[in-house]
Amino acid sequence: MKLPRRLLLCLFIVTGCASHENVARVEPPRSFPRDQVLKGQELAYVGNCMGCHTEEGGKPFAGGTPLKTPFGTIHGTNITPDSETGIGQWSLAAFTRAMREGIDREGRNLFPAFPYDHFTKTTDEDIAALYAFVMTREPVSKKNRENTVPLPRATAGWWKSKYLEPGVYKPDPAKSAEWNRGAYLVEGLGHCGACHTPRDRLGAEKKDAAFAGAEIEGWHAPALDSTSPSPIPWTVDALQTYLRHGVADQHAQSAGPMAEVVHDLSHVNDGDVRAIATYVVSLDKRSDEQRKQTADAALARARAAVAQKGNAVYDGACADCHNLGRAQEGGALELPLGTALTVPTPKNLAYIIRDGIVPREGERSGWMPAFEGALTEAQLTDLLTYLRALSGQPAWNDVAGEIKKTSKGQK
Numbered sequence: 148m149k150l151p152r153r154l155l156l157c158l159f160i161v162t163g164c165a166s167h168e169n170v171a172r173v174e175p176p177r178s179f180p181r182d183q184v185l186k187g188q189e190l191a192y193v194g195n196c197m198g199c200h201t202e203e204g205g206k207p208f209a210g211g212t213p214l215k216t217p218f219g220t221i222h223g224t225n226i227t228p229d230s231e232t233g234i235g236q237w238s239l240a241a242f243t244r245a246m247r248e249g250i251d252r253e254g255r256n257l258f259p260a261f262p263y264d265h266f267t268k269t270t271d272e273d274i275a276a277l278y279a280f281v282m283t284r285e286p287v288s289k290k291n292r293e294n295t296v297p298l299p300r301a302t303a304g305w306w307k308s309k310y311l312e313p314g315v316y317k318p319d320p321a322k323s324a325e326w327n328r329g330a331y332l333v334e335g336l337g338h339c340g341a342c343h344t345p346r347d348r349l350g351a352e353k354k355d356a357a358f359a360g361a362e363i364e365g366w367h368a369p370a371l372d373s374t375s376p377s378p379i380p381w382t383v384d385a386l387q388t389y390l391r392h393g394v395a396d397q398h399a400q401s402a403g404p405m406a407e408v409v410h411d412l413s414h415v416n417d418g419d420v421r422a423i424a425t426y427v428v429s430l431d432k433r434s435d436e437q438r439k440q441t442a443d444a445a446l447a448r449a450r451a452a453v454a455q456k457g458n459a460v461y462d463g464a465c466a467d468c469h470n471l472g473r474a475q476e477g478g479a480l481e482l483p484l485g486t487a488l489t490v491p492t493p494k495n496l497a498y499i500i501r502d503g504i505v506p507r508e509g510e511r512s513g514w515m516p517a518f519e520g521a522l523t524e525a526q527l528t529d530l531l532t533y534l535r536a537l538s539g540q541p542a543w544n545d546v547a548g549e550i551k552k553t554s555k556g557q558k
């Protein structure tokens with residue numbers, strides 16, 4: 148008898164991986180060594196736990212954060228130590244199982260919107276520190292939101308059987324300690340690939356295209372491998388500065404979802420940030436000569452762009468700041484050096500122009516006005532087309548259509 152594949156899949160889901168054991172409720176300790184809590188806090192910044200587990204305007208870690216996935220909206224849960232609505236009765240073993248295997252205390256499969264496919268690489272010691280940090284937060288009584296994913300949790304079990312490779316990161320003895328530390332953080336808690344690696348139809352990262360660039364929350368997260376579109380190829384020093392401060396010489400300022408990542412990394416020690424930079428730069432296999440040629444060409448394009456008057460919208464709205472270069476007061480980066488011009492879609496550029504650059508409270512960074520409503524769609528299309536040409540890349544397809552997709556509510 149030949150069963151349709153879909154039916155087989157259903158049978159497999161229902162029978163194969165439906166449930167796991169429940170881990171007993173406990174009354175976890177409420178006090179931990181201070182050093183362990185502080186270490187956990189730093190690791191929580193690397194893992195951006197706060198970002199996915201805190202709702203806009205909500206209490207830290209109390210959940211409710213909507214995460215849009217192609218399968219529906221999944222909400223970050225309450226991971227404060229509240230006994231009823233949070234994880235206050237989770238033992239370290241239950242917490243570890245969630246981080247490594249994506250299973251909650253009661254044995255239910257968790258959806259991979261929780262990036263446990265990365266977190267599984269985390270050592271016992273680091274998971275214990277995260278646990279100490281989480282368990283010493285303020286308990287908040289707040290019920291978890293319903294998800295709108297029309298799939299039973301068992302599908303997450305099936306997904307894991309296909310894609311999850313549980314297990315702690317194994318250092319590569321041929322590489323330096325710093326590189327290994329960086330790989331551990333990037334592949335594990337930092338889950339950089341969750342945004343920078345393209346996914347297949349079932350939402351799994353394509354392993355053979357790791358860090359090749361991907362669409363996320365309506366933005367394009369640029370490639371970090373040899374296909375990096377960065378006009379000036381990244382060096383370890385520049386990347387360390389960027390990850391720490393959101394901006395580095397001759398590179399664009401972090402924006403969109405990356406601004407949040409950088410904000411979190413600003414709380415992480417220099418050694419770890421440098422290790423992350425070391426590992427990421429090693430993903431780019433181009434020779435020094437190729438990298439230098441790429442950089443020289445970009446600098447030449449930037450000089451040429453500043454010298455020419457070529458587009459009325461640009462000259463009127465942007466040139467005053469961007470032609471000056473950062474070296475001058477009130478000046479900003481020469482735009483041909485911005486990655487927003489070289490990525491495969493005009494969306495990043497459209498968002499930046501729409502929303503401007505507003506420094507976070509207490510952070511020193513440049514300020515750029517938001518142009519929302521100030522430019523017509525036709526002007527914006529014309530400007531984006533012009534800027535793309537400055538970058539030396541082939542023209543974008545359907546700029547007007549892409550701009551429409553970036554209008555509010557379309558994300």
Ligand code: HEC
Nearest residue numbers: 191194195196199221222223224245251257258260261262
């Ligand atoms: C990209 C978003 C994202 C990040 C980053 C993230 N989480 Fe989550 N997490 C989720 C989502 C979504 C769920 C719920 C999944 C579900 O309902 O199936 C979840 C569930 C959990 C759970 C299970 C809780 C429960 O109520 O069942 C724990 C524990 C947890 N996360 C801890 C953490 C920690 C610790 C970090 C930081 C190291 C972290 N998460 C970072 C999205 C995230």
Ligand code: HEC
Nearest residue numbers: 399400464465468473479480485487499500504513514515
């Ligand atoms: C008042 C000055 C000012 C004006 C006018 C301005 N910008 Fe900016 N822009 C900035 C600053 C400051 C930054 C962030 C820091 C930096 O890049 O030097 C920035 C950042 C950007 C970025 C991100 C890449 C980067 O350089 O960090 C893009 C893209 C950008 N601007 C495009 C534009 C476009 C297109 C216009 C015209 C529609 C424009 N800007 C008008 C000041 C300005």
Ligand code: HEC
Nearest residue numbers: 337338339342366367368369377400401402404405408486
């Ligand atoms: C939530 C999604 C997300 C995560 C997680 C994330 N990034 Fe990004 N990243 C983006 C997006 C979107 C951009 C493009 C916007 C911009 O340039 O600021 C970006 C830009 C960057 C850039 C600038 C690229 C260029 O050439 O201009 C670098 C470098 C980078 N990310 C590195 C990292 C590293 C390292 C990590 C892990 C520690 C990471 N990202 C995690 C979404 C993410």
